[in-house]
Amino acid sequence: MSTRLEKEPGQATAAEAGPPLLELRDLHVYYGAIEALKGVSLSVGQGEVVALLGANGAGKSTTLKAASGMIGPRSGQVLLHGERVDGIASHELVQFGIGHVPEGRRVFARMTVLENLKIGAYRLRRPDPADLDRVFTLFPRLADRRKQVSGTLSGGEQQMLAIGRALMGKPELLLLDEPSMGLAPLIVQQIFEILREINSQGTTLLLVEQNASQALQLAHRGYVLETGSVVMSDAADTLLSDPRVRAAYLGEAIE
Amino acid sequence: MSLSDIWDVLVLGVVLGSLYAVIAIGYTLVYGVLQLLNFAHSEVFMAGGFGGVIALTIFEPTADPSGIQSVVYILLGITAGAALGGFVAFGLEKAAYLPLRRRNAPRLVFLITAIGASFFLYNLAGKLFGRYPIPMPSMYENRRLFTVFGAPVSVTQFLIVVVGVLMLVTVDFVVNRTKLGSGIRAVAQDPEVASLMGVNIDRVVSRTFVLGGLMGGAAGFLFGTNLQVDYTMGFLPGITAFSAAVLGGIGNVRGAMLGGLTLGIVESFTVEIWGDAWRYVGGFAALVLVLMLRPTGILGERVGRAA
Ligand SMILES: Nc1ncnc2c1ncn2[C@@H]1O[C@H](COP(=O)(O)OP(=O)(O)OP(=O)(O)O)[C@@H](O)[C@H]1O
């Protein structure tokens, strides 16, 4: 895992012919009669940070939910290390090393910070005390508030807790749904720094964001979703300088 | 009422209240994980009473048991009661509620199913065991054991309180300190996120029913040791314990304990002051009064939080 990090992750996966860590193939997902994903395909290589951009309602959260088993696709495939995992329930899929930080944080509001983190390690037979230290090193603010009831944390602290809780399950792949939502620029900056750190420690990230500029600066590659379909996919730098992306997500007029 | 009368009545109330508390836990735990008012829990309690009677009838206590024999009979009765209670609760969840959860049935359907399951179970018991009360085989001489500030405490009363407190301490420990407990609390707060943490919701729900069923079943046996068991025995204690759970704050484990104790004591004083005909009036009046002042119960409705 760590040796691959030395290379440029995006190219590493392309060069080694092995299957990517996560691959979605032609996913069609429905909510009742509404088709939320209309054939989404994407892949995330080991060690990569991949950004998933798109307007409200484009299907970003749905894509993550399909990857973590929260919702089953009507057709298409979800593959982890080349093995099909669609149809496996989310509580079993976490055993494959998937962590999902859901949209809106969703910490257990009536539990303390420490209780939340401990539940994050629920899937592990013997939780490693070092994991708690690692989370507290990444998020010193959580260490100070370990006995605080989570519902009383600030939005930024709750986001840190949601990420920390997912890390406690030792995920190989971390799915993040809008970690910067509703946070002040300084906190957003901090969160992205920490995500970079988490990635450099060997965790692969699939990152859903409205904050396209931050996300693309962190990511190696990115995908753009529009009403349930992938409309662009490229290296992060290329997307960052693409006029359509700049117009749609960075609020610039098209020249 | 003299002071010593007050003590006598209080002791009776605490005994009754610890039974209500134990039963109330079953309602509150299930409400916590499913937001379901499991009205069939009163029949789990009834099943426990029969479980104890059946086991003791099979083992036939000797007429004049020694101390050790008495203890063995009591443990046998508790175990059998808890086992049958746990089994009925397990089966109830699998047969009645799981299919509804699979289909995402609306809340009202669960409630009606609960009431239907309750009718089914107690009529089944009436069919199986007859409509007449069955006396509990005598396991010990129910003599006065000691007095508390002059109030006499019998063996049965002592037994109920000790076993009740042990069960309450155990369930509090399970909910707050074990892995099953953290699963229960996580499912109570956010089932979807709980499953993202690796919590198997179906398993947690099933075990929650069994936990409540073990306690309710043991309580049924203890209740029966007073005299007898019959197929309708679950109804009034069940509905009182349900009220106790609401009184303490439904979903809240310690609230259920407090609510149970409160209703037991209120009931005991009501009977003493106004007579047995008013037995259940005092408790329900207290419930209405508390809910008017504090709609979420004494400790507050706190699903997934044990304290
Ligand atoms: N539980 C649901 N029931 C019905 N429709 C849903 C449900 N969840 C999402 N949808 C619909 O599916 C589509 C995609 O939703 P999704 O949440 O994936 O979008 P998103 O890209 O994450 O949007 P946002 O940026 O607002 O979070 C939307 O049209 C939405 O209305």
Ligand SMILES: [Mg+2]
């Ligand atoms: Mg979303």
